[in-house]
Amino acid sequence: MTSPDAEQGAGAAGGAQAVPEDGTPRPEERLERAVRAAEQALIEYEIAVETFRIEVENFSRLHHQKLGPMYTRLDELDAEIAEAKAARTGDPEDVRKADEARARVMPMPGVEELFNGWMDGDGLFPEAAAMLTDQPVRPPQRVRPSDEARKLYRELARKAHPDLSTDESERARREEFITRVNAAYARGDEPLLRELAAEWAKGPEPEQRGPSPSEELYARLEWLARRKELLALVAKELEDGPIGSMLRMAPDDPDHLLDEIAEQLLAQVAERERELAELVG
Numbered sequence: 001m002t003s004p005d006a007e008q009g010a011g012a013a014g015g016a017q018a019v020p021e022d023g024t025p026r027p028e029e030r031l032e033r034a035v036r037a038a039e040q041a042l043i044e045y046e047i048a049v050e051t052f053r054i055e056v057e058n059f060s061r062l063h064h065q066k067l068g069p070m071y072t073r074l075d076e077l078d079a080e081i082a083e084a085k086a087a088r089t090g091d092p093e094d095v096r097k098a099d100e101a102r103a104r105v106m107p108m109p110g111v112e113e114l115f116n117g118w119m120d121g122d123g124l125f126p127e128a129a130a131m132l133t134d135q136p137v138r139p140p141q142r143v144r145p146s147d148e149a150r151k152l153y154r155e156l157a158r159k160a161h162p163d164l165s166t167d168e169s170e171r172a173r174r175e176e177f178i179t180r181v182n183a184a185y186a187r188g189d190e191p192l193l194r195e196l197a198a199e200w201a202k203g204p205e206p207e208q209r210g211p212s213p214s215e216e217l218y219a220r221l222e223w224l225a226r227r228k229e230l231l232a233l234v235a236k237e238l239e240d241g242p243i244g245s246m247l248r249m250a251p252d253d254p255d256h257l258l259d260e261i262a263e264q265l266l267a268q269v270a271e272r273e274r275e276l277a278e279l280v281g
Contacts, residue, residue, distance in 0.1 A: 028214050028217060031214060031217045031218070031221075032217060034217075034221060035217050035220050035221055035224070038221055038224040038225075039163055039164065039224060041228075042163065042224050042227060042228055042231075043157065043158060043161045043163060043164075045228060045231055046157075046161070046231060047153075047154055047157045047158075048235075049231050049234055049235045049238075050157075050182065051150070051153075052235065052238055052239075052244070052247075053234075053238055054145075054182075054185060054186045055247060056238050056241070056243050056244050056247060057186070058186070059243055059246070059247055059254055060243045062255075062258065063243065063246070063258060066258055066262060067258065067261060067262060067265060070262065070265040070266065070269060071265070072105075073269055074265065074268055074269060074272060075101075075104055075105045076105055077269065077272035077273060077276060078101050078104070078272065079098070079101040079102040079104070079105050080276055081101075081272060081275055081276050081279060082094070082097050082098035082100075082101040082102075083098045083101075083102065084276060084279040084280055085097075085098070085279065086098040088279065145185055145187075145188035145190070146188060146190055148190055149185060149188050149189070149190040149193055150185075152190065152193040152194065152197055153181065153184075153185040153193060155197065156178075156181045156193065156196060156197055156200060157178065157181065159200060160174050160177050160178055160181070160200055161174065161178065162174040162175045162178065163224075177196070177199075177200065180196060181193070181196055184196060
């Protein structure tokens with residue numbers, strides 16, 4: 001993720017400033033330009049953070065779906081190996097290790113947890129039915145939205161961002177709209193993003209904010225600075241987390257990284273199974 005700090009110095013005033021008839025710039029003119037530049041920089045930064053958050057969320061879901069069963073199998077094999085060793089030696093230390101290994105195995109979920117997300121009023125979802133009948137399961141959804149979906153998302157975020165308006169009712173309208181945009185982007189729903197773009201184009205024109213008193217402009221700059229600091233903390237937490245770290249390892253092809261990890265886990269499973277077979281054989 002690229003921080004937009006460098007863009008904050010760029011002019012984002014958006015139009016010529018009114019100048020008194022004697023040609024002397026108004027005292028607030030420079031401050032207004034700074035506020036608008038900071039607003040645009042914050043919007044770009046928010047887009048970058050939200051884009052990365054969605055990528056982390058999608059990758060985390062795919063990671064759990066694809067690799068979760070392998071990690072669970074490894075924990076189970078480790079517990080069975082430790083138990084087999086304890087049964088063979090009878091050593092109290094081996095028994096203790098076996099108990100610890102068994103405690104690390106994920107407990108079996110209850111019925112409600114087991115079917116949560118797998119069944120609705122019409123019965124089992126297709127993925128669940130496929131697994132129960134040994135049929136191929138539909139491959140996981142791609143980690144990232146398409147390039148066109150990314151482009152549509154960024155355009156909508158720039159146009160409809162709530163921070164572009166100080167009117168409370170207009171901010172509320174924009175926040176509701178951006179929530180739908182984020183949801184569509186998280187699913188990679190390009191057709192819906194196109195519909196939302198058309199909806200915004202037909203909507204009311206955002207009111208242009210008139211000149212503000214100097215004290216209000218200073219307060220606005222302070223708010224923008226605090227908002228960016230909070231976003232920076234969110235971005236750092238995402239980047240430093242395990243999923244964010246994995247994404248940084250393979251930003252262009254995270255699917256391939258999962259495939260590589262899956263191969264390593266499968267090899268570990270096979271090795272544990274051989275070790276267990278030797279112990280119980």
